[in-house]
Amino acid sequence: MKAFLDVAIPAVTVALTVVVGLDLSPSDFHRVRRQPGTIAAGLLGPLVLLPPIALGLNALFRPSAAAQAGLLLIASCPVGGISNTYNYLAGASTALSVTLTAVSCLAAVATMPLLTRLFELVLGRPFGFEVPATTLAVQLLVLLVAPVTLGMAIRRWAPAFAARNRRAFRLAAFAALVALLGFIVVAQREDFAREIPRAAPLAAALVVVAMASGALVGSVLGAGRSDRFTLALEFGTRNVAIASAIAITVLGRLEFAVFAAIYFVTEAPIALAAVFGFRRAGPGGP
Numbered sequence: 395m396k397a398f399l400d401v402a403i404p405a406v407t408v409a410l411t412v413v414v415g416l417d418l419s420p421s422d423f424h425r426v427r428r429q430p431g432t433i434a435a436g437l438l439g440p441l442v443l444l445p446p447i448a449l450g451l452n453a454l455f456r457p458s459a460a461a462q463a464g465l466l467l468i469a470s471c472p473v474g475g476i477s478n479t480y481n482y483l484a485g486a487s488t489a490l491s492v493t494l495t496a497v498s499c500l501a502a503v504a505t506m507p508l509l510t511r512l513f514e515l516v517l518g519r520p521f522g523f524e525v526p527a528t529t530l531a532v533q534l535l536v537l538l539v540a541p542v543t544l545g546m547a548i549r550r551w552a553p554a555f556a557a558r559n560r561r562a563f564r565l566a567a568f569a570a571l572v573a574l575l576g577f578i579v580v581a582q583r584e585d586f587a588r589e590i591p592r593a594a595p596l597a598a599a600l601v602v603v604a605m606a607s608g609a610l611v612g613s614v615l616g617a618g619r620s621d622r623f624t625l626a627l628e629f630g631t632r633n634v635a636i637a638s639a640i641a642i643t644v645l646g647r648l649e650f651a652v653f654a655a656i657y658f659v660t661e662a663p664i665a666l667a668a669v670f671g672f673r674r675a676g677p678g679g680p
Contacts, residue, residue, distance in 0.1 A: 408541045410479045410570055413563045415545020416556050418489055426489045432617055436494040436628050437501065439611045440604070444469040444629070445509055447603050449516060455596050461589075464653025465596060468632045470509035472498035476662075477631035478542075484669040487624040492542060494628050502633075585652045586659075593653055597660040605630035605668065623672050627665060634658040 426433065448469035452462045473495045481491040549556040608629030612622030637654040 408536070411475065411541035412545040412548075413479070413482065413566065415542035415547075416549050416560070416563060418492070418542065418546050419549065420546075423489050423493065426487075426493050429490070429621070431615055432490065432612075432621055432625070433493060433497070435611050435615055436490070436608075436625055437497055439608065439625070440473070440498075440629050441505055441509070443607050443611075444600075444604060445512055447607070448600060449513075451596060451599050451603070455599070457592060457596050461593050461596055461653055464593070464637075464657075465600060466510075466513050467637050468597075468634065468654060468657050469600065470506050470513070471633040471637050472502040472505070473628050474631040474633040474658075476658075477627045477665075480627050480631065480665045480669055481624050483666075484623060484627075484672045486620040486627075486672065490621060490624050491628060494624075496539065498628075499633070586656065589652055590656055590659075593656045594660050597653070597657040598664065600657070601630045601661045601664050605664070623668075626668070631661060631665065632657065 445466075448465050452465060457465070475495055478488060478491045478495060481488045605626040608626035609622050611629075612625040617625065634654040634657055637657075
């Protein structure tokens with residue numbers, strides 16, 4: 395199963411991102427460039443708000459040491475690429491999501507060590523690690539830039555095909571995301587059965603509070619409905635692949651990676667419920 399997941403998860407992620415690119419055009423990114431305040435808030439907001447939120451949740455829930463460290467590791471990570479798919483499924487500001495994800499991952503080489511140093515100072519114990527810059531670069535190129543570009547190219551050169559199959563692509567993206575969750579749960583079912591009762595409430599609290607913070611930041615900025623929703627998803631969606639890579643390859647702590655997987659499995663249903671609510675409310679919704 396592990397060998398299958400090692401191939402299936404990146405493949406599904408690339409397929410999802412190609413579908414995202416099919417719904418984008420260069421004009422979408424031109425609009426994003428006219429929103430420097432929204433972009434700055436989407437990048438700086440999580441760096442300022444998520445660390446104290448994570449520390450506060452640890453103090454409130456008092457989880458195991460592994461869950462505490464896992465939560466802080468998640469909070470220090472950049473935006474997860476799956477946020478682009480959530481925004482695509484919702485029909486929100488996908489170009490803004492893609493931009494924030496890409497820049498967040500680029501900046502993570504500097505921001506993650508700074509945040510972990512902050513955690514060391516607050517907790518009074520070592521929590522340091524080196525950010526795998528190569529992993530970040532490969533993720534950014536293979537799992538985000540290349541497939542989005544491919545999807546946009548297909549839309550440009552075969553617009554009728556892209557338009558005719560948009561609904562089918564959206565349904566396929568949803569099905570692939572559900573399948574991805576199933577793969578992860580099956581592959582780590584024993585660890586999940588042991589850890590999820592304790593870790594899931596903590597993970598859910600971070601997702602919900604982070605999303606609420608993103609929506610609040612968007613409201614303070616006076617951003618439109620789609621941009622507020624996108625900011626909420628960008629705040630709540632963390633890059634669990636980077637967290638897992640650090641946990642296993644740098645720290646040698648599999649239990650931190652299990653928490654990252656539990657975070658993803660907890661995050662996805664909450665995000666998909668938000669997507670459903672956003673679409674159900676329609677253009678005139680709150």
